Every structure is written in structure tokens, then in C-alpha cells.
Amino acid sequence: MSVAQEMYAPRPSTGEKPFRQPPWAVGPRASDVIWAAAFLTPYIAVLLAFVVYPICFALWLSYDADAYRHLFDYPHYWITMFNTLLMVVVGVNGALFLAFLLSGYFMIPSRWIKGLLVVYMLPWALPSLAAFLSLHWMLIGYGGFMNTALETLFGVDGPIWFDSYGLAMTCNILSYIWKWMPFWTLVFMAGRMAIPQDVYDAAAVDGATGLQRFSYVTVPMLANLYLICTLLFTLWTIGDFDTTYFVSSGSPALTTEVLGTYAFRMMLDWGYVEIGLAGALTALPVTIPLALLLIRRLQATEVQL
Amino acid sequence: MSVGSNIAMNSERRRHKRLKYLIEAIAMVFGLVLLVWSMLPVYNMVLIALSDHGAVFSGNIYPHDPNLNSFVIILHQGFWYLEHFWHQFGNSIFIGAMTSFLTLAIATMTSFTVSRLKLRHGWLLSNAALMTYVIPASFLAIPFYRIMSIYGLGNNPWSVIAAMVTFATPYAIFIFQHYGKSIPMELDESARIDGATPVQIYFKIYLPLMSPALVAVGTYALLLAWNEYLYQFMLLSTPDSMTVSVALAQFLNSDESPWNYMMATAIVYALPPIAIYYASRRYMAAGLTMGGVKG
Numbered sequence: 227m228s229v230a231q232e233m234y235a236p237r238p239s240t241g242e243k244p245f246r247q248p249p250w251a252v253g254p255r256a257s258d259v260i261w262a263a264a265f266l267t268p269y270i271a272v273l274l275a276f277v278v279y280p281i282c283f284a285l286w287l288s289y290d291a292d293a294y295r296h297l298f299d300y301p302h303y304w305i306t307m308f309n310t311l312l313m314v315v316v317g318v319n320g321a322l323f324l325a326f327l328l329s330g331y332f333m334i335p336s337r338w339i340k341g342l343l344v345v346y347m348l349p350w351a352l353p354s355l356a357a358f359l360s361l362h363w364m365l366i367g368y369g370g371f372m373n374t375a376l377e378t379l380f381g382v383d384g385p386i387w388f389d390s391y392g393l394a395m396t397c398n399i400l401s402y403i404w405k406w407m408p409f410w411t412l413v414f415m416a417g418r419m420a421i422p423q424d425v426y427d428a429a430a431v432d433g434a435t436g437l438q439r440f441s442y443v444t445v446p447m448l449a450n451l452y453l454i455c456t457l458l459f460t461l462w463t464i465g466d467f468d469t470t471y472f473v474s475s476g477s478p479a480l481t482t483e484v485l486g487t488y489a490f491r492m493m494l495d496w497g498y499v500e501i502g503l504a505g506a507l508t509a510l511p512v513t514i515p516l517a518l519l520l521i522r523r524l525q526a527t528e529v530q531l
Numbered sequence: 532m533s534v535g536s537n538i539a540m541n542s543e544r545r546r547h548k549r550l551k552y553l554i555e556a557i558a559m560v561f562g563l564v565l566l567v568w569s570m571l572p573v574y575n576m577v578l579i580a581l582s583d584h585g586a587v588f589s590g591n592i593y594p595h596d597p598n599l600n601s602f603v604i605i606l607h608q609g610f611w612y613l614e615h616f617w618h619q620f621g622n623s624i625f626i627g628a629m630t631s632f633l634t635l636a637i638a639t640m641t642s643f644t645v646s647r648l649k650l651r652h653g654w655l656l657s658n659a660a661l662m663t664y665v666i667p668a669s670f671l672a673i674p675f676y677r678i679m680s681i682y683g684l685g686n687n688p689w690s691v692i693a694a695m696v697t698f699a700t701p702y703a704i705f706i707f708q709h710y711g712k713s714i715p716m717e718l719d720e721s722a723r724i725d726g727a728t729p730v731q732i733y734f735k736i737y738l739p740l741m742s743p744a745l746v747a748v749g750t751y752a753l754l755l756a757w758n759e760y761l762y763q764f765m766l767l768s769t770p771d772s773m774t775v776s777v778a779l780a781q782f783l784n785s786d787e788s789p790w791n792y793m794m795a796t797a798i799v800y801a802l803p804p805i806a807i808y809y810a811s812r813r814y815m816a817a818g819l820t821m822g823g824v825k826g
Contacts, residue, residue, distance in 0.1 A: 261729040262644045266656070269641040269700065275682075276697040277663050280674040284666075287674065328565075334558060342562050344809075346569050351808035353758040355776050356797035359783075360576040363790060369588030371575040378592050404568070465667020467761050472780075486669040490761070493673055506670035517665040521658060524705070 288504040297504050302480065303488070306505070310464060310484045313399060318459045321403040322410055326452065329414035330444075350408035358472035361401045365473070388477035395474075395482050402469045410455060417451045418444065450523075457520040464509055485509055579794040587790050601795035610792050612781050615770045622767075623757055623774040626688050630695040630756040631749045637696065638703035638748070643737050645704075646711050647719055648729060657708060660701035668698050669761055676765045690766045691774075695759060699752040710744040711737075750811055754804050775800045 288294075297303050332343050349357060364371045365387040373384030388394045421444065429439050467486035474482045476491065483491060485506055492502030579587055581597040589595065603609075608616045641660075645653030675694055684690035714737070722732050738745070760776045767773050773781075779800055782793040 258648050258729055262648050262650055265640040265644040265648075265729075265733075266650075268637045269656075269660075269704075272637060272693075272697055272700065273659065273663075276675075276678075276693055280671050280678055281666060283678060284671065284674040287677075331558070331561070336558075339558070339562065342566060346565055347808070348569055348573055348805070351805045352573070352801050353776070353804055355758070355760045355779060356576070356801040357572060359779070359797055360572040360579075360794065363579065363794075364572055364575040366588075369590060371571075371578065371592070374590045375592050377590070404572070408569075461664060461667070465669045467669040486667065489670060489673055499673060503670075503673060507666075509670070510666065513667065514665050517662060521661050524661075 284503050284507065288500055288507055290500050290504070293500040293504040296498075297501050297508075300501075302483070303505055305481055306483045306485060306488045307508075309395065309470075309482055310486075310509075312395060313402065313466065313469075313484055314460055314463050317399045317402045318456065318463050320399070321407045322452065322455055322459060324403070325407050325410035326414050326448070328407070328411045329418055330440075332411065332415060333418055347408050347412070349405050350412075352405075354405060354468040355472065357405055358401060358468055361397075361404075361473050362475070365397050388474050391478060391481050394477055398470055398473050398482060401473045402463075402466070405469070406459070410459070413455060414448065414451070417448050421447045454520065454523050457516055457523065461513060461516055461520065464513060576794050576798060579791050580798055582791050584789045584791055601789075601791045602799070604792055605795055605799055610789065612778060612788070613792065613796065615773070616775075616778065616796070618771060619773050619775050619778045622688060622772065623776070626691050626695070626763075626774060627753045627756040629688075629692045630699060631753040633692065633696045634699040634703050634752040635745055635749050638700045638707055639738065639741065639745070640733070641700075642704050642707035642711060643729075643733050646708050647716075647732070647737060657704055660704050663698070663701045668694075672761050672765050675762065679766055684766075686766070686768050686772050688767070688772060691756070691759075691763050694762045694766070695752070695756040699748075699755050703748045703752065706744055706748055707741065710741065714740045747811070750807060754807060757804055 332339060332346070367373060367384070367386035367388070370384075370387075372387070376382045376384040385393060387397050425443055425447070426439055429443050434442065465486050466484065467490070470476065470482060470484045471487050471490075476483045476487065480491065489502035489506040492498045492505065578592075578594055580601050581594040581599070582589075582591075583596065583598070583600065586595055605613055605616055608614050641656070644650050645657055650656070679685055679687075679690040679693075682690075684693070718736050718740075719732050722736055727735070758776070760780065763774045763777050764780065767777055770778075775796070779793065779796050782788040782790070782796075
């Protein structure tokens with residue numbers, strides 16, 4: 227028995243077990259059970275009323291073989307799936323890879339780079355609605371700022387961006403990268419700052435060049451963080467609504483929709499609630515393993531504030 | 532001999548210096564590109580907001596006759612989409628503040644019970660919480676809309692607050708549980724010896740020591756609610772229950788809207804979050820880093 231246990235053990239008045247129990251037997255003390263129940267009630271109520279019930283409701287609404295048959299018959303659904311995939315593959319990886327490189331750039335100790343960082347953060351600090359509305363009008367085509375600037379500065383006649391599938395998709399993906407890259411850059415910068423300086427010093431003593439320090443110290447040290455960010459960002463992107471809805475708003479002819487806007491459009495424009503929900507729920511076989519993997523990864527790591 | 536080595540050293544140093552300047556120049560050019568890339572949409576926003584209605588798409592890359600008329604219109608609620616602007620601004624603040632408060636209350640109570648009262652199988656609850664994120668929020672908007680009318684909360688700010696709290700709490704519980712590990716259990720134990728009840732420990736020990744995490748998560752929840760659009764659009768339909776984000780997107784209902792007013796509204800709408808982000812950016816990004824490096 228340790229000293230601490232002896233100190234806490236004599237509590238005969240309530241007839242409780244000694245305070246320190248083996249970890250597998252740890253649980254609330256008898257007198258705490260009522261408090262524990264009272265403290266947990268609000269969250270369990272929220273969980274049941276606003277998570278479990280809506281999900282069951284969604285499953286029940288879309289539980290209709292016809293809905294799925296209709297869904298798979300429409301080419302609209304397959305285009306939407308392809309666009310979502312494109313957003314994830316190009317948008318997520320593009321933003322994270324560039325953010326990873328840029329986090330190194332912003333680590334350069336220089337006053338004007340620090341100043342630049344303040345400006346560079348602005349897209350992240352803007353509410354996405356405001357930012358994407360601005361991007362939409364910037365890329366509207368004739369009279370939009372982008373085309374005006376192209377004509378004034380380079381004498382080029384800009385295209386009508388949202389009239390072509392390729393250009394519109396590019397605009398959506400670039401807008402998405404524009405909005406989120408600063409955030410991930412800050413995350414990677416915090417990650418880089420957490421790498422102890424002595425590791426770099428030791429590498430320098432061993433004669434490692436800058437490139438070697440990057441590939442043998444920075445990259446392996448940040449690999450786990452990079453993986454977590456990829457998982458998290460992929461989950462976010464699969465459900466992203468604002469970018470597509472406000473930048474291209476599906477133009478041309480609803481070919482640039484993604485899953486996040488699909489159910490909404492199906493319901494509001496055509497009243498097909500079941501088909502829209504069924505479409506959104508077909509993402510579950512992808513999101514559930516991703517979320518499980520993320521939870522496992524997160525539990526192994528520490529939180530910094 | 533010594534003279535020769537001096538010359539060699541000098542030229543070496545000169546080459547080194549030249550390389551340094553070259554790197555600096557490349558970094559500057561690159562920085563300029565980044566500056567343009569980051570500022571372009573922001574500049575576009577300001578440009579449109581400072582223009583007159585007729586001059587919005589007139590093909591100028593700088594404001595021809597810059598004026599603050601659009602902002603004056605907002606201030607006086609002088610356009611019919613903006614008739615209730617300040618009331619809607621208040622709605623946004625109310626929803627944000629309530630989301631923030633309820634998220635903190637519910638999440639601290641849950642994480643306190645799970646980790647401080649040593650709830651058996653408590654990890655199940657925190658994992659169940661994180662599983663909320665399995666279905667992206669945008670997919671649940673329609674069932675939420677239906678359910679809120681079943682609950683009798685149609686067109687009620689509390690329906691939005693409920694939705695926002697639902698999506699903010701799992702993250703809050705996660706942060707609190709990890710942050711709470713840094714508070715020594717011995718504090719609780721000695722308070723118990725002095726006869727403190729769990730409620731007293733919660734208010735007198737747990738909450739004060741958690742305050743940095745409370746600030747970070749409270750800000751997160753506030754901004755989540757302020758920046759959200761989809762749920763507020765679905766759940767709030769009348770001009771006096773709307774929030775700023777819904778009012779802002781209302782301009783899209785017409786092809787002939789005064790875009791200068793819209794951009795000015797967007798700027799006013801964006802100012803509070805920008806101020807908060809810049810004031811607390813260290814918390815905001817680092818909170819999400821989760822020390823992945825140590826993992």
C-alpha cells in the first residue's frame with residue numbers, strides 16, 4: 227500500500243472502498259452516481275434528440291429501394307460523386323501539400339514574412355459565405371473583376387468561367403484551396419515549432435544539408451500530423467456545402483454539384499427528399515471508416531492549446 | 532600564403548552573400564505572388580462595396596469614384612433586404628452567444644463526469660460523441676428541418692442553437708478531455724477529504740483550471756454559429772428571425788440586386804470574426820494541432 231492510499235483509505239463513515247483502485251475497476255463512487263447521472267443528462271439528451279433521432283429519421287426517409295434505383299439511374303448523381311471525388315483528391319491533397327511547403331516558407335525569420343503571414347491568414351478569418359460570394363462575382367465573366375483585370379493588365383479576353391465544366395470545377399477547387407490553405411499552414415507551422423531544435427542541431431553536427439534535414443527530420447516528424455490532417459480534411463470536404471453552392475452554384479447546368487449540395491438541391495428544386503437523402507447517405511461507407519480511423523489516431527495523440 | 536587565403540575567404544564570403552541576396556529576392560517574389568493570391572477576392576469585395584450601383588461591373592480595376600454610400604445604407608437600414616439589418620445582427624450575436632454558452636456548459640459537464648468522476652466505460656460516450664462527425668452536417672440539414680418542426684421549433688432561433696450546439700459539443704468534449712489531463716487528480720482528492728461534493732469540485736476546481744480551454748472552445752463555438760449558413764437558411768425564414776448570413780444570401784434571390792450593398796454587408800458581417808481570429812489566432816490553430824508531432 228502506498229502512502230497516498232493509506233492517507234485516503236480511512237474513510238469509514240461512508241463505507242467506501244479505498245480511493246485508489248486498479249484501473250480496470252475504476253468507476254464513480256456510490257455517492258457520485260446521482261451526480262454523474264445529473265451531469266450527463268444534458269449531453270445524452272442532445273445526443274438522442276439531435277444526433278440519433280435525425281440520423282434514424284434520415285435512414286428511414288431514404289429507406290426505399292425505389293429511391294436508390296432512381297438515384298443510380300440519374301447521371302446527375304454520378305457526376306456529383308465524381309465531382310466530390312475530384313474535390314477530395316485535388317482539393318484536399320493540393321491544399322495540404324502546398325500548406326506543408328508554405329509552412330516552411332513562413333518559418334523564415336524575417337519581419338516582412340511575418341507581416342505577409344498576417345495578410346495570408348485573411349481568407350481563413352473571413353466567413354466562407356462572404357469569401358465565396360466575392361469569388362463568385364469576381365469570376366462572373368464579363369464585367370467581373372478577374373476578366374477586367376486580365377483585359378486591363380494583359381489585354382486578354384477572359385473566358386466566362388462558369389460556362390465550362392472544366393473551368394467551373396477549377397474555380398471551385400481553387401476557391402476551396404484558397405479558403406482553407408491558410409488554416410492548414412498555421413497547423414503545420416505549429417507542428418514545425420513543436421519539433422525540438424536539438425534534433426536539427428544534432429543533424430547539423432552530423433553534417434546534414436538543408437535538404438537532408440528536411441527529408442530526414444521534418445518530414446518523418448510531421449508525418450503523423452499530416453495523416454491526421456488529411457483524414458480530417460477529407461471528412462470536411464466530403465460534406466462541404468458552401469464552396470460549390472456559392473462559387474459556381476452548380477453551373478453550368480448543375481454539372482459541378484457535390485454531395486453536400488446534392489440533397490439540398492434535390493429537395494428545394496425538385497422536391498425529391500428521399501432521393502436526395504439517399505444520395506447523401508451513399509457516402510457513409512466512406513465516411514464511417516475514415517471517422518473510425520481518425521478517432522483511433524486522435525486518441526493516441528496529445529492536445530496542445 | 533596568408534594573403535592568398537584571405538583573398539580566397541573574401542571571395543567565398545562574397546559568394547555566400549550573393550547567394551543570400553538571391554534567396555531573399557526569390558522569397559520576395561514568391562511573397563508578392565502569395566500576397567496577390569490572398570488579397571484578390573478581398574480586394575474585389577472592397578472594390579464593389581465602394582462603387583456606386585451603376586458602376587459595379589463597369590470594368591475598372593480600381594474604384595472610379597470611391598464612396599461609403601453602401602455602408603451608410605446599411606447603417607440606416609435603407610434598402611429593403613436590409614430593413615431589419617441591426618435586428619438580424621443581434622440575432623446572430625444571440626445565436627452565437629447561446630451556442631457558445633450551452634456548448635461550454637454541456638461539454639464541461641460531460642467531460643467532468645467522464646474523466647473526473649471516473650465514469651466506467653466513459654470512453655464509450657466520448658467516442659459516441661465523435662461519431663457525430665461520421666455524417667457531414669450538410670447531409671443532415673433536411674432531417675433536421677423536419678425534426679425541428681416536429682419539436683415545434685420551426686422558425687425559432689433555438690432550433691439553430693440546438694443544431695450548432697450539437698455539432699460543436701463533440702469537438703469541445705474531445706478538447707476538454709485532453710486538456711483536463713493536465714489538471715492533477717490530487718486536487719480533486721484533497722477537496723474530497725475536505726468534504727467537497729462533485730458540484731463544488733466542478734465549480735471551484737475544474738472550471739477555473741480549465742479556463743484557457745474554455746476560452747478557446749467558446750470562441751470556436753461562437754464563430755461556428757456566426758459563420759454557418761445552411762442550417763440558418765433552412766431553419767429561419769422570416770426577416771425578423773433571420774441572421775446576417777441568411778439576410779446576406781437573400782441578395783442572390785434577384786439578378787438585379789445592388790451588389791455594392793451586398794458586398795458592404797458581407798464586409799460588415801466579416802468584421803467581427805476577423806477581429807476575433809486575429810486576436811486569438813494562436814489558440815485557434817494550435818488547438819487543432821493536437822500535438823500530432825508527439826503522437
